[in-house]
Amino acid sequence: MSETPGRKFALLPMLGHTKGKRSPVTCALKCDNACSGEVCNTSSNSYFRDIASTTLSRRAALGFGAAGALAVVLGGSLASSETAVADGGTGLSAAAKNGYGHAGASKLQFTAIPSVTADVDTVTVPVGFTWQPVIRWGDPIFKDAPAFDLAKQTAAAQERQFGYNNDYTDILEIPGSRGRRAVLFANHEYTNDAIMFPPSMPAADVRSVSQAAHGLSVVELERANKTTPWSYVKGATLNRRYLNSTCYELTGPAAGSALVKTVADPAGRWINGTLGNCAGGTTPWGTILSGEENFNGYFVAPGTSASDKRYGLTNKPTARQWELDDPRFNTNNPGYENEANRFGWIVEVDPFDPTSTPKKHSSLGRFKHEGANVIVAQSGHVVAYSGDDERFDYLYKFVSKAKYREGDRKHNMTLLSEGDLYVAKFTGDSPAAEIDGKGTVPTDGSFDGKGEWLPLVVGGKSKVAGMSVEEVLVYTRLAADKVGPTKMDRCEDVEPNPFTGKVYVACTNNSDRGKAGKEGATEINPRNENRDGHIVEITETGDQTSTRFTWNLLMVCGDPAQGDVTYFSGFPADQVSPISCPDNLAFDSVGNLWISTDGAPSGIGRADGLFKVTLEGAERGRVEQFLAVPRDAETCGPIIHDDERTVFVSVQHPGEEGTFEAPNSYFPDYVRAGAPVQRGQARAPRPSVIQVFRADA
Secondary structure (H helix, E strand, O other): OOOOOOOOOOOOOOOOOOOOOOOHHHHHHHOOOHHHOOOOOOOOOOOOOEOHHHOOOHHHHHOOOEOEOOOOOOOOOOOOOOOOOOOOOEOOOHHHHOOOOOOOOOOOOOOOOOOOEOOOOOOEOOOOEEEEEEEEOOOEOOOOOOOOOHHHOOHHHHOOEOOOOEEEEEEEEOOOOOOOEEEEEEEEOOOOHHHHOOOOOOHHHHHHHHHHOOEEEEEEEEOOOOOOOOEEOOOOOOOEEEOOOOEEEEEOOOOOOOOOOOOOOOOOOEEEOOOOEEEEEEOOOOOEEEEEOOHHHHOEOOOOOHHHHHOOOEOOOOOOOHHHOOHHHEOOOOOOOOHHHHOOOEEEEOOOOOOOOOEEEHHHOOOOEOOOEEEEOOOOEEEEEEEEOOEEEOEEEEEEEEEOOOOOHHHHOOHHHOEEEEEEEEEEOOOHHHOOOEOOOOOOOOOEEEEEEEEEEEOOEEOOOOOOHHHHHHOHHHHHHHHOOOOEEOEEEEEEOOOOOOEEEEEOOEOOOOOOOOOOOOOOOOEOOEOOOEEEEEEEOEOOOOOEEEEEEEEEOEOHHHOOOOEOOOOOHHHOOOEOOEEEEEEOOOOOEEEEEOOOHHHOOEOOEEEEEOOOOOOOOOEEEEEEOOOOOEEEEEEEEHHHOEEEEEEEOOOOOOOOOOOOOOOOOOOOOOOOOOOOOOOOOOOEEEEEEEOOO
């Protein structure tokens, strides 16, 4: 096999160890084989304590309302670039009051599809629906951008084209367009050089194009009316690519710290590029948040310090070998010792201003952010929730110092620069003996309990002994270890429900739980060798700024038909669509939860998909599969426009296990194997944002 970076797949540490349809290639390229190495969190804390002697009242645990005027931007429903939905303090929006949880309230009615086998190379949608791409990897987005030519990609071309492996996605209506124009935002998380480039392409060219395919994209969309599909607009005013040469401003207490200064940035305030961008969020003021997740895989580092080990930084060559061209990707190089500290933040961009400087917010802490999602509390402070996507790592919450001002976008865009940072500790209400590691429901009928937000930084002061504010924010994992939070099973997307204020946490999986020397099952993470994951539901005690909460598990995922022990909030397990490895979360216009997955059901060779979950009423816990993605692909960035009977998803890494010479997928163009390849056609799969809509719309 070629020695081009990213093609060295002869040794795949996760080969034979992945579950379901998860590819060992994905493990190598997306997260630097995190599950094959030592767990980064080797702290001794196991703080999920049994409190059987003080059992919570089930009625009391569920009795807390979601007090607070809740504000959120609903993708695609903006009347302006800043629109908030608030209800004056009852915790329910008008939309929620007028039909939340009632059958038939949503216009998006469908018959759930059956599970699809992982070898199917198409998008499977319900009867009566169809799909088409909105935009694909390589589509030209500027007037001077060349047409996509798979065999002749250059860095200059890729910088003017839509990037690779789109993850978090949102669509925001352009003010005054009457629903006919919008901007689409997308992350580009990582690349797979083996299927993107011909073997004859020089390694240096591969590296340069690979860099250009990372980052972020903003692209304008248009349509004839609300019943027709969207198309992207080449050369539109708001179109923008965020590249590794794009300058980001570091905000908050870590800005200017000696911990983030380099020879290229002696001020410690200006950072080039963003890496490993996974999930994200849209703020109530109409900006986009993007999480820098698996940034460690892009750096060579000494690998010997406590911080290097805690963040998974090693002294081995990286998969893409950018360090051969740019000294900052090897922190052994003099002057670049702190370069890795400049990644792992929450990024904020303004999709309505292509000339604006994006920001990295140090106040939200540095770790493997899956994303961040913001809600406005009754007090007026904004609260951002974020998960650290690593085995046995933690759940975090940020509370702004200043308050949200309706209509004052300039002010609101400063809210994430200063505030308090907390990490979550969960306690269960069932005896430890009832948590058997299999996922068996305790005798009280549910997995539930209470919790608290442990302070890391409050009022501009460190609450972690022996660490300054700057150290807490740059080395947040090390700081959190000291205060005793709960080790979780890979917190991925964390979404507050805009209708109830409850917070939902997707815990994707943790194959190491319960293994020798590792923490075993707890009520919040009730399965050992947790291959299928679960969803946590949090109710803050008071508004979102509270330091106390109650919690329960909405579901413990898996496939009951295969003998998995599952839980769906009491809904009959034999009546749900099997679901595994929940990843990204979204809500529709009446408050139903939608879940995209990354790791098909229970190791039985099923495709990933998008699932609707009813949260209230007699059907609480009912899971219905809406779509399935093609061979090797992951479902990302769901957007639910149920009022228009339309759903959008990012289809990431289709055909991941193939090669350039022998593609494993032809999504989305489906040029058949052996057919003549015309200029502009692609035999390689192309990650894309797609739209699914009624065929009769």
